[in-house]
Amino acid sequence: MIFNKIKKQNGVSLVETIAYIAITAILLVSIIGLMMNVFNTRKNIESSNSVHHNARFIVNFLSNRIHNVDYINNVDPDPAQLHFYEYPDNRYSLIIEDNDLIWQETKDIGEGFPNQSTAEPILLNSKKVHVSDLILIPISDGHANENRGIKISFTLTFGNINDSFSYTQKTFNTFIGLR
């Protein structure tokens, strides 16, 4: 009988190499895709959360303050639009400065309103969120008493418009009445 002696092989065959590369490539593409997806989602969530969190905070803050206001003075076309008066000597206003929403609290220190030299600005939005298009409309109550509530509209923007994953822009509308 003749025995075919096959020599022992230690190297990698071409086919095996091609298969390895192919599989690795597929895996890499999938993993990178996934990674990108996760990163984008993270950016998206951060952006969206920032905008909505800011919206909730702003509305809560304004509700708390405006509920206690005694009367509202319409000072349009002054940029403050409205002056909120709370007895005995507080005056508030809401303005946008450099894309920031600012709540100004003033005490009457004898200089009379609308002097705002004692204003203590309170920033209502976080750093990365820009506020724009603030519209305050005073509303009458069912007995035609004027300025018994305000309709509020504002727009919040987060991120660069060119970066679609991190960019969020929303306009919020609500209404707050005086107590």
Place this chain on the structure above:
Amino acid sequence: MKEYKKQTGFSIVELLVAIAFISVIVVTISTISNFNNKVLKINEERTQTLLYGIEAAEAVKLLDWDDLIANDYYLELNANQWELLPGSELIDNRYTRTITIEDVYRENISNGHAYDQIVSSGGNIDPDTKKVIVTIDWESKSGLDKQEILEFYLHRWESDRWSQSDWAGGAGQETWADATRFSAKTSGMDISMEGVVTLKSGFLDWNNGTTTDAYNISGGSTVQDIYQVGDYAYMVTNNYSSGSEFYVFDVSDIYDVQLLDNMNISASVTGVKVDGDYAFLSSKSDNRELQVIDISNPYDIDRVAEYNISGNRNGRDVAVDGTEVYIVRRDDLSSFSILDPEDPQFLDIIDIDDYAIAMHLSEDYIFVVTEEDDKELQVFDITNPANLDQIGEYDLPGDLDATDIYVQGNRAYIGVENNPSGDELFILDISDPQTPSFLGGYEISSTIYSVSIIGPYAIIGTGDSNEELLVLDVSFPATINKAGGFDLDGFLYASQSNCSVVYGASSNTNQELLLFSTEDLDCGYSNTGNLVSSTYDTGDDQLVYNWISWSGTQPLDTTIRFQIATSNNPAGPWNFVGPDGSNSTYYDNASHNFINYSHHQNQRYLRYKVFLDTSSDLQVPVLEEVNISYSIYP
């Protein structure tokens, strides 16, 4: 033998396992990522719906209450004013917002006011509460149908209050301006004290007490008794051998007493009472214990009858009750008919144990005080004067000798001789005459000669030579307070009090008749009265009256009650009604009464009327503050 070579490459199985494993990981991560995206979308949308929900809730609060009628609505801004229109609205092409208004029903109702727990079925409609439901439906970008519901109750809770806590400014103010004044009151109401309105209780300031006049009868013997009625006072004395024992005075001017006439009875007279045109005397004469004097002409009195009670015992006191007269002797009580006062008819006699001193007749009972140690007070039923009946007795503590008794209402006031071991004045509750009970006592540390009562005051003639006249406030028998003490020039052996004047029979032989007074002209007591407030303007004819409450003191057997009148005309008419809308019911719960809802609804002007009543002796209700709550419709 075949030799198999060792293989070092992947087997197909290994490869498949690896691919499957990686696929699972990829799918899992994708699913999570996708899920995150959905949650993100839903959260974004929820923030939006929250703001739209707040908007609806805040807007509804600004609406006219009358527009809140049960139905489904949407909001529309019209000329800077919110308006409710039936239906729903689509906001941002995504959110469907519906505002549902529902009526609210509560567990209980009183005078038209629904109150207590809100119930989901049955119950009573509460027009002052509405349920508002803001529903927002949307199809989420995540592909799911979502809904947010905001539920809350609107309650017409805002109310104003009209309070009055002072009436001292007096009557005559028709329109509310001065908070201390009112429109009108009946004469029984006492508003003199700042901060309260009460019934006239006969308050006297005894600091003003003074002797206004005295009369010295020339000669005469020791005074025994005095009785005052109208403009006249009648005084009797012990036997005066050379003159009179019965005197008639004109006391109409308390600063100038005049003796009108006197009469020699020829015996010691112990008691005197007057009824109509006749004076009835009890005497120590053995053969005419009862004597009747015609006093119709006080300047010319005339003895018209006398009666000899069998047995030779001294008459001690006399009492009259319209058609009967009673004489108490040391150990018996006799009754006579005086249908014809000039011919008294003997009716009955009953034994007394023992040594009676004085008596007081009150309604159907005669109260006799004695020196008997174990029954100083004895009570006789005179419902049938021809059949006298002893029904009760009371043993004062210790062995005391009673000296005088005065009965008013449900109380008997008994004075005794100096009691070294306790009180000399005893107040008993005789609401059940069969079993008198002890209410209070007061220690004077000397003998009490006489007791009489003015309103809430006991006028005590004492044996204390520094304070012969003692005035005690006996409103609360358990805590008797001294209202005044006066040093007179003689002991008051007997006294009769009327209004603010004490008519005293004094032991001082230079001023047998003594008049002492606080000089108050108005000392009326009243057991009923009412007061009508000024007209109060609530300022709006869209309102409901909520409740009335008051504070003050209301002793037993006294009442404070209110009625309310409303109108849309400041001049009335004022039709005062109680909780059921009729004039026969009253608000009588001091802490809280719901005011009749429908009867007074939307009536701008208001008046209250307070009714004070007492059926108690010496106790009056006191009103200190009244509050009426009303809500003007928002």
